[in-house]
Amino acid sequence: MKGTNLGEFEELVLLTIATFVSDAYSVAICDELEKSSGRSAKLGVVHAVLNRLEEKGLVKSALGEATSTRGGKRKRFYTVTNGGKAALLKAKEVRDGLWSRIPAFALK
Amino acid sequence: MTKHPPRWAERLLEWYCKPELLEDLQGDLNEFFDRNVKAKGVRRARFIYVLDVLKFCRLYTIRKPDSITLLLHWIMIGSYIKTSGRSMLRNKLFSSINIVGLAISMSVGLIMIGVLVDISSYDKFHEKHDRIYRVISQRQHLGQDDGNFNATTSRRSARAIQETFAGIDDVAVLHRGFEGDMKVGEKVLPLTGFYANEGVLRVFSFPLLKGNPATALKAPFSVVLTELTARKLFGDDEPIGKTVIMNQDKAYTVTGVMKDVPKFSHMKFDMLGSMSTRDIAETASKNEWSWDNVWSTWVYLELPEQADLNAVQSRLNTLSRKEDPSTPNTHIQLALQPLDNIMTGENLNNQIGTILGSTLLWVFAGLSFVVILSACFNYTNLSVARSLRRSREVGIRKVIGALKHHVAMQFVMEAVIISVLSGVVAFVLFLLLRPYFINLQPDLQQLLVLEPSPFLVGCFFVFSIVVGLAAGIFPALFFSRINAIQVLKNATSVRLFRKVTLRKVLIVFQYSVSLMLITGTLIIFKEYKHFVSFDLGFSTANIINIRLQGNSAERLKKELRELPEVTDMAEAWLVTGIGHYAGEQVRNPHQPEDSALVYFNRVDEHYIPFLNLELLAGRNFMTRPDSSEEREVIVNQQVLKRFQLAEQNPQRAIGEVLHMAGKELKIIGVIKDFRYGKPGNNTPNEVMLRHAVKDAGMLHVKIAGGDNAATYARIESLWKKIDPVHTFSAKFYDDTIKESFSGISASVKLAGFVSLLAICIASMGLLGMVVFTTETRLKEISIRKVLGAGEGKLMFLLGRGFFMLLAIATFIAIPSTYLFCDAVLLKRMANPAPLGVGEGLVGVLSVMAIALVMIGSQTLKVARSNPAEVLKNE
Incomplete structure (x- = not known):
């Protein structure tokens, strides 16, 4: 299947969702991304990525309770699926494997 | 001020967004909006909201068209057509009023569309039409411009652009006045065209069927004919290399035959003569290269793709600054006009052809x-x-x-x-x-x-x-x-x-x-x-005006006398009463510092009785030898009034001498005022008649009433015998007057x-x-x-x-x-x-x-x- 591979930004978003455990929603993800990576994350871009991740089956989403903020609109909370976890682990493995093969002096 | 996002942007989002994504998106936008209101103010927040709504319009957010609705519409179309048809038939009056009313006004719209389509297809046949620009000019004398820009500019500017401008691919130069009777063997054709430099065949898409486009317009006295003209002149013979004589004077060699000029070309011509001809033929004219002679040359520039028009314009301005001193008190402003804009653009003076504007x-x-x-x-x-x-x-x-x-x-x-x-x-x-x-x-x-x-x-x-x-x-x-x-x-x-x-x-x-x-x-x-039947002071009924087009009046008159219908004839230089004017500055005989423009017509001795003009005093012209000097003039009462001659007494004015253009003409007769100009024009009415010695150019023929059309046809067949080259150009005087009010x-x-x-x-x-x-x-x-x-x-x-x-x-x-x-x-x-x-x-x-x-x-x-x-x- 196309797209089990993670893009760089997709990986960042997926990791961010994982850090939130259960209350990850678009605006919070945006803010967290900006804080942790230091680069500005546009809402439109994040939405597109979330949509793609859901299509790939790496995250699942559910609407929360209605609140008085946000003009009475409900939030959509994202959680990482098992497939998502596997994809993250696989990406980490690939990186760790490559890191371990770099001779010590090369990046000193 | 409301702390609310713009309503229309919200609606837009609701309209295009998939329902399952909508709530989340709205919530997010609202949250950001609230944040922005606090951080940046309401106005800015609303602006960002609108931007974000537009940005969210992506492939994955857009709602798929509702197939059921579409299907329903599709199924219902049949029903709609049926009910519409029925209701139209039920109300025949209303339907026909609607259809007729819309049809009448739409026909105007259709003509408008037709005109637009025609006009916008002008000059599109030139391959490089979007890169061709015309240099237009405006002459400003003592800081005052004389109105519009001219479509023309000076030959001097054309040369300067050609020789000194960088960043221009090619220059096409056309000059007016290459026209006349072209003669090959016994055949004579009156043709019109332009002088053209070699660039014309490169810049414009006028393909040559015969001849070498690179050299066809190079040598002096070369001419390129259109296909149609070549066939008219030479029939099926090979035209290249043949000689044609223009106006029984100059010999030109045919160096090319080009495809006929398309209908949708803003310039139309039968032939092009080489521009280098002018350098030999017009050496005497000191005006040819003067900076302010901006009346006769059209210059077209071919610019490279994505050319910087401002750069070209500033170079044109520099050229003006450099050349202006050669003509005192005069500034020539140059500008560029795109070729595609010529037909639809401003109404410039001196167009190369007719434009709609x-x-x-x-x-x-x-x-x-x-x-x-x-x-x-x-x-x-x-x-x-x-x-x-x-x-x-x-x-x-x-x-x-x-x-x-x-x-x-x-x-x-x-x-x-x-x-x-x-x-x-x-x-x-x-x-x-x-x-x-x-x-x-x-x-x-x-x-x-x-x-x-x-x-x-x-x-x-x-x-x-x-x-x-x-x-x-x-x-x-x-x-x-x-x-x-x-x-x-x-x-x-x-x-x-x-x-x-x-x-x-x-x-x-x-x-x-x-x-x-x-x-x-x-x-x-x-x-x-009122104007068409205006009393001009002379009779115009049953008069045919024939343009002689260079033929001898005597010969034509001799033939016409044979016709029983022709009762009288007179020659004149121009037709009066239709808005044609010619004038001369005449000095006041008694006050040398006073002078006035007096309109004139050159006529023969039959003219006054022919038009029933009333001679108040003195006598008519008398036949005189062709070589004799002009000495006599007949004036109307207005001239006497203008110059205060002889207390406006016609009898005593006879013998007074008028000075004009180095000539001294004695008044031999005074006629009653008649209308020289067009009745609708506010022009003064001082008129003098001068004696035309030979071939005034126009022959007035009075015919007996009856079958005017038959008489006209008979005269036309006579004309064809005398001059097979030029088409018979004659009109009834009354028709000419009507036409002048067209x-x-x-x-x-x-x-x-x-x-x-x-x-x-x-x-x-x-x-x-x-x-x-x-x-x-x-x-x-x-x-x-x-x-x-x-x-x-x-x-x-x-x-x-x-x-x-x-x-x-x-x-x-x-x-x-x-x-x-x-x-x-x-x-x-x-x-x-x-x-x-x-x-x-x-x-x-x-x-x-x-x-x-x-x-x-x-x-x-x-x-x-x-x-x-x-x-x-x-």
């Missing part, structure tokens, strides 16, 4: 727009007026399950069907009107084809659909809002159209415009008739057509209003009838209001038209016919008669209706 295009576009708009308005008006009948149908549709947009769709469909039908009628009208429109003015004849090509027909089709949509959108919205329950319970309880005042105002407006147009047309027509007659025709349209449209608007009012008052009328009111009374009751409206329209239109004509139109003309009451009266009566028929027929129908029928339905 943007002013006329805008006027015409505006006129068509107004006409079409009012026709659309009438459609709306009439369909809403019929809503009483249709509202039940809509109610039932809604009960069965039609949604708002289904109903709207139905009514839009209906309007489109009607407008497409009107489009077909309009197309037939277009085909009928086409020749009249093209022949309205000689210029249009040259410019336009209005060929009904498939592309044009496609444009027409799209146009009729657009008109249908525009006309149908309002009724569609109106009907789709109808409340089903209310309408089914009691149809009359629905307040259908509240804005009755607005409709009244519109009717007054429409009628005022129609009245103004028709009265204006009648007034202009009266002036036209501008007025063209505007009479155009204004007449437009007023007809305006009246049609206004009448339909009125009819709709009358029907609407009478139908809503049907019950009231019936009750009145039951109580004993007579038909006449009822008609008066119903029609009273409308006649009030028409009276108001008359009181607005008639005085303002008279004031306008008096203050503007007639002020510009000399010797106008005075304004009469007749025109206004005829205009009002004709418009009123139509309105009366309309109101009368409808009110009579209602007044005659059987009250029992109407009232039993309660």
